[in-house]
Amino acid sequence: MSELTVVKFGGSSTKNPQVQSKFLEELALISKRQNIILVHGGGPEINVLLEKFAITSKFVNGLRFTDADTLSVVEMALSGKVNRILTTGLIKNGANAVGISGKDGKSVICRQVEQLGFVGEPVKVNRKLIDILIKAGFLPVIASIAADAKGNIMNVNADTLAASIATAFKVQKLIFLTDVAGVLDKNNNTIKEIKIKEINSLIEDKTITGGMIPKIKGCAESVKKGVKEVWIAEGISGIQKIRGTIIKK
Numbered sequence: 001m002s003e004l005t006v007v008k009f010g011g012s013s014t015k016n017p018q019v020q021s022k023f024l025e026e027l028a029l030i031s032k033r034q035n036i037i038l039v040h041g042g043g044p045e046i047n048v049l050l051e052k053f054a055i056t057s058k059f060v061n062g063l064r065f066t067d068a069d070t071l072s073v074v075e076m077a078l079s080g081k082v083n084r085i086l087t088t089g090l091i092k093n094g095a096n097a098v099g100i101s102g103k104d105g106k107s108v109i110c111r112q113v114e115q116l117g118f119v120g121e122p123v124k125v126n127r128k129l130i131d132i133l134i135k136a137g138f139l140p141v142i143a144s145i146a147a148d149a150k151g152n153i154m155n156v157n158a159d160t161l162a163a164s165i166a167t168a169f170k171v172q173k174l175i176f177l178t179d180v181a182g183v184l185d186k187n188n189n190t191i192k193e194i195k196i197k198e199i200n201s202l203i204e205d206k207t208i209t210g211g212m213i214p215k216i217k218g219c220a221e222s223v224k225k226g227v228k229e230v231w232i233a234e235g236i237s238g239i240q241k242i243r244g245t246i247i248k249k
């Protein structure tokens with residue numbers, strides 16, 4: 001297979017219609033000459049729907065505690081809404097996009113993180129379905145829902161899911177697009193390069209908090225396991241001329 005890139009489009013960027021439409025236009029164009037897997041979350045969409053159902057939720061180290069009601073809403077928001085919108089947008093721009101989630105084709109098997117309710121952590125990626133799609137010229141658009149070995153649905157953080165897929169496919173490039181210009185230091189300046197051995201202290205001294213924690217951990221995991229080029233960048237900057245933070249061994 002020719003060069004393969006995993007792009008994770010964060011919910012923070014789906015909030016901004018201009019960023020989203022520019023991104024979908026660019027991605028559709030690039031997908032004609034390069035193999036791409038798009039992974040997405042949708043934290044803000046989940047929050048909007050939870051509010052409508054008057055369900056409150058809390059986060060532990062950037063991960064949402066997910067009870068049974070929250071899980072239904074998460075699936076509704078990610079597979080029922082965000083996945084549909086991104087896939088339709090790509091198709092409108094001429095891409096051969098196919099919307100799935102990690103559970104489809106048992107693509108991502110996770111184990112339950114019991115202290116977080118129905119939250120899953122990827123333990124195995126079955127490449128078959130995604131491989132078939134890519135080889136047939138489709139652009140997989142993957143929502144961050146997966147199932148455990150028994151088929152129970154779990155809420156998986158989209159950064160973690162993207163990292164597990166990028167690692168399993170040994171991709172050349174993994175790009176996390178978010179709403180900030182990379183990892184920022186305490187003065188709000190972009191840190192141009194982070195080595196994986198520096199990550200723990202950036203979390204301990206609270207330079208990196210909240211939603212940036214699963215992102216940087218996903219970067220570390222994929223860099224350690226052989227993904228060559230891993231970026232955290234701003235959605236608006238796109239994926240052709242990436243500016244942001246590169247994570248290195």
Ligand SMILES: Nc1ncnc2c1ncn2[C@@H]1O[C@H](COP(=O)(O)OP(=O)(O)O)[C@@H](O)[C@H]1O
Nearest residue numbers: 010011012178179180183184207208209211212
């Ligand atoms: N050091 C940091 N640099 C940049 N952003 C950070 C940092 N620490 C925490 N964050 C937060 O992480 C957010 C991005 O994570 P998140 O909201 O989960 O985005 P996404 O939906 O794109 O995954 C930023 O908007 C910012 O509030």
Ligand SMILES: CC(=O)N[C@@H](CCC(=O)OP(=O)(O)O)C(=O)O
Nearest residue numbers: 010011041042043063064157158
């Ligand atoms: C377990 C967990 O935290 N799951 C995330 C899934 C969505 C996500 O990751 O969306 P972003 O890309 O916007 O971060 C959540 O419930 O918010």
